[in-house]
Amino acid sequence: MKNFKMSPKPVLKSLNDYPMGSSMPSFHITEGNAGWRVYRPVINHEKCVSCYRCYYVCPDGAIHKEEDNSFHVDYDFCKGCGVCAHECKLKAIDMVKEA
Numbered sequence: 001m002k003n004f005k006m007s008p009k010p011v012l013k014s015l016n017d018y019p020m021g022s023s024m025p026s027f028h029i030t031e032g033n034a035g036w037r038v039y040r041p042v043i044n045h046e047k048c049v050s051c052y053r054c055y056y057v058c059p060d061g062a063i064h065k066e067e068d069n070s071f072h073v074d075y076d077f078c079k080g081c082g083v084c085a086h087e088c089k090l091k092a093i094d095m096v097k098e099a
């Protein structure tokens with residue numbers, strides 16, 4: 001996603017510095033893509049017609065559109081659930097085993 005910037009990671013020295021609620025920025029406790037994804041969605045841009053279906057159904061909000069209307073997966077957030085591939089009517093998303 002163009003111009004997307006993560007929130008700065010807060011500097012916390014002890015457990016007492018953590019808030020009581022879940023208000024920390026993403027990646028504070030875990031790393032991006034913690035490594036448990038087995039299959040990753042790969043969009044075939046030859047088949048994709050930019051219909052937004054995968055964008056709307058992704059439970060992690062991991063699909064975004066670039067200015068040229070091409071859709072892309074943010075692999076730091078994608079959990080590999082396969083919903084996008086299942087729902088794409090043109091079969092433009094392949095689930096490919098992680099290396």
Ligand code: SF4
Pocket residue numbers: 043047048049050051052053054055071087088089090091092093
């Ligand atoms: S659902 Fe399929 S055709 Fe539609 S934007 Fe996603 S990849 Fe492209």
Ligand code: SF4
Pocket residue numbers: 040041057058059060061062063073077078079080081082083084085
């Ligand atoms: S595999 Fe699941 S989490 Fe990853 S982009 Fe598709 S719908 Fe979103």
